[in-house]
Amino acid sequence: MREVLEWCLDTCAAERVTYADGRFVRTQSETITMVNGDVTRLSSEESVGLGIRVLVGHAWGFAATSDLRRAEVEAATARAIAIARASAQASRRAVSLGASVRSRGHFHTPFAIDPFTVPLEEKLALIASADAAMAAVPNIRVRQAMLAWDRHHKVFGSTEGAWVEQTLTETACALEARAEVDGQSAARSYPDARGHHGWTGGFERVLDLDLPAAAPRIAEEAVRLCTAPVLPDGRTTLVLDGSQMAIQLHESLAHAVEHDRILGHEVSFAGGSFIGPDDVGLLDLGSPLVHVWADATTPGGLGTYGFDDEGVPATRFPLFIEGRLSGLLSNRETAALSGLVPGGVARAAGWQRLPLIRMPNIHLEPGTHPDLEALIADVDEGVYMATNQSWSIDDRRENFRFGTEIAWEIRKGRLGRILSRPSYQGRTQDFWRSLDALGGPGTWSLWSVPHCGKGQPRQFARVSHGTPAARFRNVKVGP
């Protein structure tokens, strides 16, 4: 594909554009979905194409094509240049990309077992076994099992001289059991909800997660939820598992530090942020326990890569230290605008999409409580919620309400009854201020967010968050 990309960059150079880059992407995806024992999806998908981004003066143009014949590539390049020139005529803003990026290199996701080489028959047998284990539990109405594996081969080149090639391999699995008892319905998932728990890496992690062994537990919990008492309204101490903490972090802090949101670039669609452009170093969440890092180098994360889609090398940098805002997620343009260093966080959902500021892996550092038992030991009355089920937050990332699949009441330092329909709500800064304990490294693990939506045309990104269990005081909870 070097040749195709060189046609496009040569054309751009001949047209004397200010800057241009091109991305060739080939994505291969295979998925198995089993519903109630039937294979409802067995698919092999491939998407191949080229995206060309051009800066003319102070205006951008972008075009993409799935037709890689020379004439079509040149037509797409001409389209990108024409769009940029049309925009340049009336542009009122100054675009700077800061220091040149001349990255050269390769990156490949490490794995032990290539998911593409595991026989389909073996994969089908694995999820059939998990399905059968769920089916053995009475009152399970819907059983779903899923395995998916993707490979993204990306080549990036720019008129500044950058040239990087990457091969990212992702694997994912999920189980869900939905029970129905006396007209009441409830669902439990494993390893996580939303039908997709993913990572960069190979099939070895699927084997480690042992889906058939977990299947009876989630099926039994789903049944118990159908007749469990509903979580009553009130304010109480709330302990969240790592899965729910991942969504809490994702929605309330990770999106809020996206520089394009802060600058108002996303105000009409994804929304803005409660954080202002000059808040770095000043905004304090009021909890010294909050240490949040952006890290595109974490082994196994869905936001792990060697270079972003502007060719900037992946890196690790702080966003909050002891609760104080320490950094933003910036691409080359917004970083240059504000005198920051680009964070290597520009990513596109495919060859046909423009790179946007997309969070890499965002982690909340663990605390000192060694395990869940230690977190709840000194809780006289409270609730422990696990596995995200629903999420809603306003367009400034302040007013949120999240639901989980399951909750347990906490009484005198011990877990008690299962409670159904759990949810909690609050305002972002008040909520983080109420954080009073974090689980230690033993409670910390990577959780995935598989469908993070942003941009127009819509782009869905995958990302992971490393989060521990956590405890918050005086939180509004209810059904």
Next chain:
Amino acid sequence: MTTQDPLNGWDEATLSTLTAEAIDMCHADEAEIVVMGTDQQLARFSRGNILQHTGERSLEVRVRAIRGRSVGVATTTDLTRIGLERVTHRAVAMAAAQPPDPGFPGLAQPLPWSPIPATCHPATLHVTPEEREDAIRRLMAVVTGSGSEASGHHATECRVVAVRNSRGVWAHHAGSRAEWSVVTERKEASGYAARLTPDHRTVVPERLAKEALARTLAGHPTAIPLAGRHRVMLEPYAVADLLTMLAFTSFGATAVAQGTSFLVSPGSDPVVARCVTLRDNGLDPLMPALPFDHEGVPKQQVDLLRAGMAGDCVHDARSAFRSGRSSTGHALPPPNPYGPFPMHLDMLAGPTDREAMLQALGDGLLITRFHYTSVLDPRSTRITGLTRDGVLEVRGGRIVGALRNARFTQSILDVLKGVVAIGSETLIQSSFLGCVRCPALVIEGLDLEG
């Protein structure tokens, strides 16, 4: 500049040849080829600047290969002969690897369908980048002239869908879409307007700007609405959000089969106010219509809510087979484990003009749209979400000021039971899986959390 004809290479004759070749290459008992093409140009603007302006042209082939009752699906964007050979080979390999699927109904039989006239407007297909930027700048000029700022997007697009199967189905459709959204801001006040149409000439950017501005200029939002049940008028944008979530939770046959839809046991009483009728209508040329689904089955109009009573769900071939029905023509593209979906929601207008709607509201809140609605319980249709871009206070049928955004948590059916007036004008908007046409509604009770 002039633009290349988006339909170049995507016309019926070319895609007929391509799909026929792909069928021939597919060494299976049966085969289905779905071709989907998108040629889209889209510009995003924010606070006075055009930030992104993009063009995308992609054509994708999806192959379903059947061996016995085993089904494999493969897709590609590589339409070279080698690419087609590979994708058909992969589909056959997928089918060969799996056990027979007892729920597979077989491929669709050919049924007559009628093309929908006037769904592909050359004027929309040939909008140039310069014309798109000019339209946006005209919109922004109106907004900045009032001391406000405008953000949003404007897209023009050509979409092509073609379906062929080895039982003789052949269907081809090309349609155009023009889409606008605009958020206007003045300090903490904001407004919103949006349109979706096959013919971009029907949208006047300056009018769209004025519609959004009217909400922004209604007042500076001061207080949060009091917690409790409010009488509200929902603009069509807010109504579209509710209807989309209702379709997502309830009107696909899979949700009914899995017991998560209220249609499982609707009872004999009205489920919403008797004045409410909602249908799926993929055949109306004023919407981005599609005369057949992605299995090549002709689309039927389906009454989802009929004069307040629960209506029918939509089916694809698989769900129809399992429930002893016929497909209503609502299959999504393969591979699709989610089942059928109503992509063209159409709520019937009422008799009440806008001034009379505000009078019917009397004292209450005028809500522009919702944000980030999320399902808490699909069976009861209970959702949570927030207001966005304009909560206006109305007293005696007159807008008197603006309030801040607030969260609501309520069953959609409960909200629609409280419909007391339906607007006479409808708007067509894009939704996450299709489009919605709906009017404004006056609602007796929306539960805001303050």
